[in-house]
Amino acid sequence: MRIATLKSNRKESIFNAALDxxxxxxxxxxxMDMIADRAHMTKRGLYYHFKSKDELFISLFNYMNNKFYEQVPASASTVPNPEERLMLFVKIARRVLAEHADFLKFSQEFMSIGVRKPKIRKVMTSYYKEQVEKVSRIIEQGVASGQFTRVDPITMAxxxxxxxxxxxxxxxxxxxxxNLADQHSFDIEQMIRCLKKK
Structure with a gap:
């Protein structure tokens, strides 16, 4: 157990160094030399955890996304009202945008590298499709319950x-x-308002 904790802490230290x-x-x-130096470890130690810069880059993206989803309460999926559920995600996103500009900046770098690196593009494509699917399910429930206007859930998501x-x-x-957090909240709230049946 203690070894697993140390390894986890070491990886977190590497992720923080890599993000910087x-x-x-x-x-x-x-x-990789720069990252190892920033993480106060040897290059060999870094390669023990990650076989390549691409592997580290992708792992960092996944790690940061998992940290975002840890902020979503488990009860979010049980909120019966689709509008309230979308607004809950807006609220959480607002907090993340305000507190984690470093991750958002990294995400932009990740997306831009996907233009030239198929491995990165594949991860980004999977993430994008997952986001569209999550939002479309909520919209689909809102349309089915009569709370939202009839729209194609996938297109709206x-x-x-x-x-x-x-x-x-x-x-x-x-x-x-x-302000990114303010603008994002405004944009999504307006889209939700347009979805609502009058």
Missing amino acids: CFNKHGYYKTS RAIVLLTMGAFNVYFSLDADF
Whole structure:
């Protein structure tokens, strides 16, 4: 048990170091040497945990996403009202956006590397499809219960996910004149308002 805890703590230390390096230097200019140095370990020790920079990059993305989902209460899936469930995710996303800009910046780097690296694109595509599926299930329930207007749940979910991804991209690609958490909340709340039956 103690060895597993130490290994887990070591990986978390590596993830923190890698996040700092990728955010500061970008994927291509970050080396495993830099990450090992930042994590206060040998390069050999780093390669014990991760066989390549790609493996570390993907593992970091998955680790950060899992941390996000840990903030979603277990009771969220039992909220019977689809509008309330979507608003709960908006509330959680608002908090994450306000507190974890480092992860969001990394996510943009991850997405951009997917343009040239099929392994990364595959992970990002899977994540995107998973998000669309989760949101579409909630919209489908809202349409079926008569709370939402009749829309294609997949198309509407895709619009919500793409709007979110686009906002992140703009925010980290230029000198944004808006607060990302506030803008994201506003955007999604307006889409939910349009979904509601009058």
